[in-house]
Amino acid sequence: MKHALQWLLSLLFIVQMYLAMAVLGLLFFPWALFSTRGARTACKLFCAWVRTSARWIVGLRTEIRGTPPTGEVVIAAKHQSFLDIILIFSAVPAGKFIMKRELMWTPILGQYALRIGCIPVDRGKRSAAVKKMIADVAKGAQEPGQLIIYPQGTRVAPGVHMPYKIGSGAIYAALGQDCVPAATNVGVFWPRHGILRKRGLAVVEFLPPIRTGMERGDFMARLEADIEGASDALLSEAGFDRDGLR
Incomplete structure (x- = not known):
């Protein structure tokens, strides 16, 4: 009942x-x-x-931890559901996302995304899209703000392992900006699919920045370790059991 x-x-x-x-x-x-x-x-x-x-x-409370960045940085975030998008965007002054190009044609939503500076990316053409984005930023064609990327490329359920894609390392190296990792446990309470939303405390945590200048391989290893370690701690705090459900 x-x-x-x-x-x-x-x-x-x-x-x-x-x-x-x-x-x-x-x-x-x-x-x-x-x-x-x-x-x-x-x-x-x-x-x-x-x-x-x-x-x-x-009965789902939300909390932002750590220090949300306010300058020109890349935010590399764990992505578990729509809720982490909400929390990250609400915490930073000028967030903008890399989005699938087809979303541009969604009525109203697509126009809003473009107006806040989101950058459309063609599926299957990510290398070219990243190069264009970097060129646009260099020319000042994009709105200044915090570029939010998802290193795993999609929503990942709590406890599921998915590799980190090299695109985040390419963006970090090319833009020459600090990267702020962000961990979360929102998927415990607000899953990728389905209707049920659970009571509890959903958290997004901004971690210490990874300064610009690291080698790409070292950066990728550091990024994954920081995000996964902090996200696992938040999952444990939320009572998530990797062998079952909360």
């Missing part, structure tokens, strides 16, 4: 979340269409609403 009630509350939460996305997206669209500030304001309000409504409706 308790599980069924939590499932129904989760369904209510999801419905109202996407309704809020639509309302805010349409309400701010005229401003966002011509203003990066307008687009970012709408996205920040949506993130705040998701965090607040998650606490009220399903």
Whole structure:
């Protein structure tokens, strides 16, 4: 009975979340269409609403740990569900993501993504896309801010091992910016798939920066060790058992 009630509350939460996305997206669209500030304001309000409504409706609290970066850096983050996107974007002043190019054509959402500086990437053409992104940054064509990348390339469920892709090392080397790793345990409470949202404390933790100038291989080893070690600690804190479920 308790599980069924939590499932129904989760369904209510999801419905109202996407309704809020639509309302805010349409309400701010005229401003966002011509203003990066307008687009970012709408996205920040949506993130705040998701965090607040998650606490009220399903009992899922959220917390940001560490020091969110404010300057020109690369944020390399563990990606477990939509919630870690919400938390990271809400914590930094000017976050922008590398996104799949097909999302550009999503009504309203695609326009918002472009206005806040997200960088479209062609599937299967990542090398060329990274080179173009680096060239755009060098020319000042992109909005300044914090570039958020996912080194594993996709959402990864808690406890599942997936290799880190070399693209994050190429971006780090080419941009010449510090990299701030970010760990999380959000997948314990908000999974990649399904409706159920669990009660508890979901955390994103910003880790000490990896300074620019490391060799690519050393950087990749350090990045994976830092993110996986901190994420495992957060999973343990959340009561996650690698041999089963929380």
